[in-house]
Amino acid sequence: xxxxxxxxxxxxxxxxxxxxxxxxxxxxxxxxxxxxxxxxxxxxxxxxxxxxxxxxxxxxxxxxxxxxxxxxxxxxxxxxxxxxxxxxxxxxxxxxxxxxxxxxxxxxxxxxxxxxxxxxxxxxxxxxxxxxxxxxxxxxxxxxxxxxxxxxxxxxxxxxxxxxxxxxxxxxxxxxxxxxxxxxxxxxxxxxxxxxxxxxxxxxxxxxxxxxxxxxxxxxxxxxxxxxxxxxxxxxxxxxx
Amino acid sequence: xxxxxxxxxxxxxxxxxxxxxxxxxxxxxxxxxxxxxxxxxxxxxxxxxxxxxxxxxxxxxxxxxxxxxxxxxxxxxxxxxxxxxxxxxxxxxxxxxxxxxxxxxxxxxxxxxxxxxxxxxxxxxxxxxxxxxxxxxxxxxxxxxxxxxxxxxxxxxxxxxxxxxxxxxxxxxxxxxxxxxxxxxxxxxxxxxxxxxxxxxxxxxxxxxxxxxxxxxxxxxxxxxxxxxxxxxxxxxxxxxxx
Numbered sequence: 001x002x003x004x005x006x007x008x009x010x011x012x013x014x015x016x017x018x019x020x021x022x023x024x025x026x027x028x029x030x031x032x033x034x035x036x037x038x039x040x041x042x043x044x045x046x047x048x049x050x051x052x053x054x055x056x057x058x059x060x061x062x063x064x065x066x067x068x069x070x071x072x073x074x075x076x077x078x079x080x081x082x083x084x085x086x087x088x089x090x091x092x093x094x095x096x097x098x099x100x101x102x103x104x105x106x107x108x109x110x111x112x113x114x115x116x117x118x119x120x121x122x123x124x125x126x127x128x129x130x131x132x133x134x135x136x137x138x139x140x141x142x143x144x145x146x147x148x149x150x151x152x153x154x155x156x157x158x159x160x161x162x163x164x165x166x167x168x169x170x171x172x173x174x175x176x177x178x179x180x181x182x183x184x185x186x187x188x189x190x191x192x193x194x195x196x197x198x199x200x201x202x203x204x205x206x207x208x209x210x211x212x213x214x215x216x217x218x219x220x221x222x223x224x225x226x227x228x229x230x231x232x233x234x235x236x237x238x239x240x241x
Numbered sequence: 242x243x244x245x246x247x248x249x250x251x252x253x254x255x256x257x258x259x260x261x262x263x264x265x266x267x268x269x270x271x272x273x274x275x276x277x278x279x280x281x282x283x284x285x286x287x288x289x290x291x292x293x294x295x296x297x298x299x300x301x302x303x304x305x306x307x308x309x310x311x312x313x314x315x316x317x318x319x320x321x322x323x324x325x326x327x328x329x330x331x332x333x334x335x336x337x338x339x340x341x342x343x344x345x346x347x348x349x350x351x352x353x354x355x356x357x358x359x360x361x362x363x364x365x366x367x368x369x370x371x372x373x374x375x376x377x378x379x380x381x382x383x384x385x386x387x388x389x390x391x392x393x394x395x396x397x398x399x400x401x402x403x404x405x406x407x408x409x410x411x412x413x414x415x416x417x418x419x420x421x422x423x424x425x426x427x428x429x430x431x432x433x434x435x436x437x438x439x440x441x442x443x444x445x446x447x448x449x450x451x452x453x454x455x456x457x458x459x460x461x462x463x464x465x466x467x468x469x470x471x472x473x474x475x476x477x478x479x480x481x482x483x484x
Contacts, residue, residue, distance in 0.1 A: 013484075043484070050329045051322065051483040067329040078326055084319040086256055093255040101248035101327045141323060 002075070002148040002180050003027050004048065008057035011043050011204075018043045020204040021057070026182050030175045032195035032212070033184040036231050040204040041184045042080075045153050049078050061149055073102035077142030078151040082134035082158060087127030091118055091137050094126060098141055112140040117166070131158030139170070150174060150181045156190050168194050192216070192223050202231040245328065245337035249311075253345060258314075259307060263349060266303045270296055270353050271360045278364035285370040291379050291446070293361050297354045297386030298445030301393035302418065304346040306411055308397020311338045312474070313407035322483055331479050339398045339471055346394025350387035358383070378446070385445040385456055392463035393441065399470025405478055437466055 004026040011019040019040040035041050046052040048059040050066035058065065061076055069075050085094055095109040113119045116136040121129070126137065135158050142150055156164055171194050174181050185191050191198070198215050200208040207230040208215055216223035253259055273296030281289050312335065315321040328334050362372045373379060397414070404410035418438050426433035433439055434453040440463050443453030453459060 046482075046484065049326060051325060053482060069329070072329055073327050076326075080322055081319065084322045086314075086318045086320055088256045088258070090255070093251070097248050097251050097255070098323060098327060100251055101244055101324065103244045 002062050004059070004061055004149060004180060004182065005063075006044065006048065006057070006059045009044060009047060009054055009059060010056040011040075011047060011052065012055045018204055019047070019054075022201065022204065022206045023057075024199045024206055024209040026180055026197070026199075028175070028178050028180050029196040030171050030181045030183060030194055031197045031199060032191040033182055033199050033201065034186065034188070034191060034227060035184075035201035037186060039201045039231070041201055042153055043204075044201065045078075045080070045151055045182070045184060049076070049080075049151060071102070071145070073098075073104065073145035073147065075145075075147055076149045076151060077145060077147040078153075079135070079138040079142045079155050080151075080153045082131055082138050085126040085129075085134065085137065088125055090123050090125055091129075091140075092122040094137065095140060095144060098144055102145055104145055108144055108146070112143045115143055115170075116140040132160060132163050135159055135163075139167075148179050150179060152181070152183045154184055154186075156185060156187060164190065188223050188227055200227065200230045207231065242333065242337065245333055246341055249337045249341040253311070253341060258310060259345075262303045262307055263352065266300045266349070266353055267356050270300060270357045273299070274357050274360040275364060278361065278368070284365060284368055285373075287373045287376045287378060288448075290361060290365075290373055291376070291382050292448050294354075294357050294379060295382050295386060295445055295447050297350060297357050297383065298389040298441060298447065300350065300353045300386075301346075301389045301441060302415070304342075304349050304390045304394035305397040305400075305414055307345065307349070308342045308394040308399075309401040309410045309414065310407065311342050311398050312401030313405050313410045314401070316405040317407040325483060332475050335398070335402050335471060335475055335479060339395055339467070342398050343391050343395045343467075347387060347391040349394070350390025353390065354383050354387050357386075381456065382446045385460075388460050389441045389444050389463070392444070392460065392467060393437075395467035396437065396463070396470055399467050399472075399474055402474025402479055403470055403477065435462055437463065440466075 007023045009019055009022040022044060033041055043052060047054045048066065066072060092109060095112065096106055099106050099109055113122045116139050118136050118140060121133065135155060139155060156167055159167060171181055171183065195212055197210065198208065198212050199206060216226050220226055274293045277289060277293035278284055283289055315324060324334055325331055365371050400410050400414055404413060422436050422438050426436060439453055440459045442450035443459035444456055444463065446456065
C-alpha cells in the first residue's frame with residue numbers, strides 16, 4: 001500500500017502561476033489525472049518527481065519527498081515524455097544504463113522489454129523508433145524497478161488502437177497487483193474505461209477529486225459533460241473544491 | 242558512486258559520437274605531425290621533433306567537446322530527466338561525469354600521443370633520421386599534451402553543467418579558443434599566461450608558450466578552471482527546474 005499525497009501545492013514560473021494550492025491523494029488503483037492542455041498537470045507530476053521545486057506546499061510518496069527516497073526507481077516509476085532518449089543508442093543500451101544507474105539487476109532489462117513488447121526491436125537505435133515505440137520504451141523504463149507507484153504523463157500519446165488496448169490491460173494489471181497508478185490524460189474516452197478515481201485540474205487548481213462514479217455516474221450526463229462543466233467555470237481565486 | 246560511474250562509462254561507450262571524435266582526432270594528429278616532418282629540413286633536431294609531437298595537446302579541442310556533450314548532451318536529448326529521476330540529488334551526477342570524462346580525456350590523449358609518436362617515427366625513418374627517444378623534453382611534451390586532453394575534458398564537463406544548451410556551449414568554447422582569448426590577452430597584461438589556452442600551451446610546452454608558467458603550475462591552474470566551472474554549474478544551472 002503506497003499512497004501519494006499532494007497538499008497546498010503552488011508553483012509560480014515568474015509571473016505565471018501554473019499550479020495554485022492544489023491538493024489530492026492517490027491510493028492503490030488507477031487515478032486519472034485530467035485537465036485541458038495547460039492546466040498544470042505536467043507541472044504537478046514533475047514536482048511530485050522532484051524535477052521541479054514547488055513555490056509552496058509539498059508532494060509526498062508514502063510520506064516522503066521523492067528526493068529523500070533511498071531507491072527512487074524501486075518505489076516510483078515515471079513516464080514523462082516520449083523524447084528522453086539518445087537517438088543513437090539502442091533501446092537495450094538505454095535501459096541498461098538506467099538499470100546500472102539505479103543499481104538494479106541488468107536481467108530486469110530483458111523482462112521489461114518483454115513486458116512492453118519491444119524485445120524484437122531492442123537492438124535497434126531509438127532514432128528509428130515510432131512515437132508509439134518510444135512510449136513503450138518509456139513505459140519499460142518506468143517498470144524497470146518494479147515500483148509500487150507509477151506516474152504516467154499522457155502514456156496513450158502516439159499509440160495505435162491496438163496499443164491503446166494493450167495499455168488499458170497493462171494499467172488494469174498494475175492496479176490489480178495493488179500498485180498506485182496515476183495517469184494524466186486529456187482523452188476522456190480513454191480514461192472512462194480504465195480509471196477508478198479521477199482528479200480534474202483546471203487553471204492550476206483541483207476542481208474535482210473523487211471516484212469516477214461520483215463524477216460521471218448514472219444521471220450525471222456523462223464524463224464529458226462533467227469535465228466541460230468543471231473546466232469551463234471562470235477561475236475562482238484561491239478556491240478549493 | 243560506483244553505480245554512477247559505471248552508468249556514465251556505459252553512456253560514453255554506447256554512442257557513436259565519441260568514436261567518431263576519436264577517429265577524426267587521429268586523422269588530424271597524423272596530418273599535424275606530417276606537416277612538420279615534411280616541411281622541415283632539420284627533422285633530426287629535438288626541437289623540431291618536439292614541435293611535431295606537441296600537436297597532441299591541440300587535440301584537447303576534441304576532448305573539450307566530449308566533456309561538454311557529457312552534460313549538455315543529456316539536456317539536449319532530455320535524457321537528463323531520467324537521470325535525475327534515478328539520482329534526485331544532482332551533484333553526484335556531475336561529479337561522476339567529471340571523473341569518467343577526465344579519465345576518458347586522458348585515454349583519448351594517450352591514444353593520440355601513441356599515434357603521434359608512431360607517425361613521427363615512420364616519417365623520420367623515411368627521411369633517414371630517428372626519434373630522439375632519450376630526450377626528456379620530448380616526453381615531457383608528450384605527457385603535457387595528454388594532460389591537456391584530460392584537463393580540457395574536465396573543463397568541458399564544467400562548461401556543459403553551466404551552459405546546458407549544447408550548441409551554445411560548444412560555440413562559446415570554440416569562439417573563446419579561436420578568437421576571444423587572443424583579444425582578452427592583450428587587455429590583461431601578464432595575466433594572459435593564465436588564460437585557458439595559454440595554460441594548455443604551457444602545459445604542452447608548445448613552441449609558442451615561452452613566457453608562461455612552468456608545466457606543473459599550468460596543469461594545476463587548468464584543474465582549477467575545471468573545478469570552478471563545475472562548482473558554478475552545480476550552484477546555478479544544475480539546480481534549476483527540469484520542465
